Amino acid sequence: MGKIILYADNGCDLDKDVLEILGVKMFYMPTMIKGHTYIDRVDIEPREFYRLLEEPGVTPTTSQMNIALIQNEFEAVLKENDSEIIYIAFSGELSGTYQTACIARDMVDPERITVIDSRSASVGQGLTVIRAAQAIAAGKSKQEVIAEIENNISRIQHIFIVGNLEMLKRGGRINPAAAALGDFLNIKLILHFVDGRILPLEKVHGLKKAKKRLLDIIENRGDDIKNQTIGISYSKDIEGALEIKQMIEERFGSKDFVISEIGALIGSHVGAGTYSVFFLSK
16 A cells, blocks of 8 residues: 555644644534634634634534545545545544544545544644654554554543633533632632543642642653653643743653644633643553
């Protein structure tokens, strides 16, 4: 077979220039705001999305991709290239896109197309995409690339501070009373991923304490933090993300980071002021 063509989707929150350098092709789940449909980093940048969130009555919604779009893309790529496809998809627990892509795969060519549930989101998914792209660039076989992907998925940790409890309430992640009480008491909710699902981890009073607690969790769960790539994603507050980066550098000596702003897809559910860290467990 020919070369391996790697796909991801905008759930990974990687910037366009990073994706272009890595040679990753993209699928996009749309975001709808006031009757308009937007695509992450294509016709709406994160900065503009968070500005729109501040307008009265704005409640963004998101949807999975149309199966025909995925099917047509797979068919076109395989027709033009003597190649194989690997698609690392947004967590199947958070979206139906993974299942839709599996149906499209079976309709086109299940022997040449591999669809993998990243069980991840944002830069957690992004770090797996980066590792896969690096493995492909190193000339590894399809099975070797898949092994790298599966290793990353089994070890990747997602720990994040939620910026907007109201957005979580709208999405049904927490009940209205808990959201109101949390905002009133300045409680910051720390969440994590378990098998691709978002679950509460801890409640901390105040953002400063929450950021410090992130580092304790990294130390407890991480494997050789100094020598691995650490992912950080944020919504609207780059200064806060850089503060977390500096804290990690000072405590662990880490030097390799991937930092990216949360786009419209995920930002529609977590709002502004969210900070996430991603790293590999032991």
